[in-house]
Amino acid sequence: MKNKQVILVKKPEGLINESHFSIVSTDIPTPKEGEVLVKNRYVSIDPYLRLLTEEPTTFSRGVKPGSRMESWSVGEVVESKSPVFQSGQYVLGYLGWQEYGLSNERELRPIDPSIASLPAFLGVLGMPGITAYLGMFDYGKPQAGQTVLISAAAGTVGMTAGQFAKMHSCKVVGITDSEEKCRFLLEELNFDSAINEKRENLEEKLKQYVPEGIDLYYDNVGGETLDTALLFLRKNSRVVICGMISQYNVKTPYAIKNFERLHSARATLKGFIVGDRTDRWPEAIRRLEVWVKEKKLKHRENVFHGLENAPKALHSIFTNAPIGKTVVEV
């Protein structure tokens, strides 16, 4: 038996696509004492993966051309040299784009598939859900009656963050890029307004929907959207920089014209990376699982089939992202 893997073959310039990857076949590794062999069922497709293909940063070790692509995954234990895990058990790990992954027992999280379908553990119950949780509760601190603006609002982080703001009785406005996503935000998630940035003028719509200004901008995209949002900051508002998906595939970053608003609004801006705060993950996971079980937190997943389609799936989230979490069934 062999292990199918997806390898980065060259460092992308601009938009990442299938030409930057290839499929290889390697030996299936054998676990040593304390290790666990996992057969991946789903691998995760996330915007930050684009950053891994650049030079190593404080975000990541980076994935060099010739190396297997990294990512979160959920799978089944097929061989365990750990007393903590048994064959057949479902786990979440950072095992990458491959069929079989080896992990130290300390780096796997057992998951309970009665809570939600397996792909949800890569979305609302995984890193993106935890990101929204920490971004809102540790940094954004939405308060009843406040106005919250969220970009990439139909992505997993955005839709989860928006639901947290609704739970706190905020007025919530989502920025997204299709009519279907706007309908989803309004009808399924009860957002107060939704803006299709591709068709509508963001500044005009914000003037209409949030004449009072915004108390919190939860940003997942950066660039021009962020620049426009800054114009609407109220006094003592907060800006949470969670991600900057609009900038991951560009060579020359968008230059921010309205930076001064951070001063005149006496804003507090916080950039954060969820991986820095693993101390906060257990609480976040506990509460996310309860809310999902009780149907207080909606989520959605989109499944690409076949590991060989992982590069196509990654390309799609930068070009024609579906609602919610994108995963690949291995």
Next chain:
Amino acid sequence: MKNKQVILVKKPEGLINESHFSIVSTDIPTPKEGEVLVKNRYVSIDPYLRLLTEEPTTFSRGVKPGSRMESWSVGEVVESKSPVFQSGQYVLGYLGWQEYGLSNERELRPIDPSIASLPAFLGVLGMPGITAYLGMFDYGKPQAGQTVLISAAAGTVGMTAGQFAKMHSCKVVGITDSEEKCRFLLEELNFDSAINEKRENLEEKLKQYVPEGIDLYYDNVGGETLDTALLFLRKNSRVVICGMISQYNVKTPYAIKNFERLHSARATLKGFIVGDRTDRWPEAIRRLEVWVKEKKLKHRENVFHGLENAPKALHSIFTNAPIGKTVVEV
């Protein structure tokens, strides 16, 4: 007896200068119950005054053409209808560019000229000193061993903030615009490095002086200096936006290219206005006065003579600012 006043005659476009003001003569007002008439001795010249000449903002009511210019001042009580103040007493108030000002007793602060010369109460012991105090202690939070970068470092706010960072055993680097100011920062204030941004390449010098990066950037200027400083942010660093003097006289704001660094550095940025936090002023003033008395905090003032020179003094702080605080002797 008449009251000489400086009036804003037109809204400036670009750099503010003497042509935007005129001198008028009005009647000296008479205090009512609870009011105090003050003869100004020194009026304050500060970068934010330029902003008052624009449309009213959340910073200020604004000064409309035809109105007397606002500012802090120190002076002597000449007539009091308040039990709290006696004739001959020195006070600090927000009395504007004029010889005589009327104030409610609640809006004057008695000052003790044995602590420092009167002009110092408009600088290190006044609004600029309190600004540095709150900016560093409430928001910047310098910690021993950290690296702190300060722009406009030879201005009152910058030099006071830098001395606070030195008190906390930080490595302190100042950005300024002349050789004389660099010498002052190094020799008088014991800064670890000083950069003359007019002659030296800021990015090159920062690579040389702070190869470890910076933990705190205390910004008084905005624009390109800020943009370059962002490149040097360390993980979990802080950016305090105190002012943006480089942007006050420009029509098209400088666009910030390195905004993304606020995310990758997991930075916390805070914009603040000292006037929002008058609850913190008594503590700040108490401690500033002790430090000045004990010679733990150095300061410097530059005096222009004659109220009619206030417009020239304001122009000078944007073009050829001296070290420290600029005031006008009335």
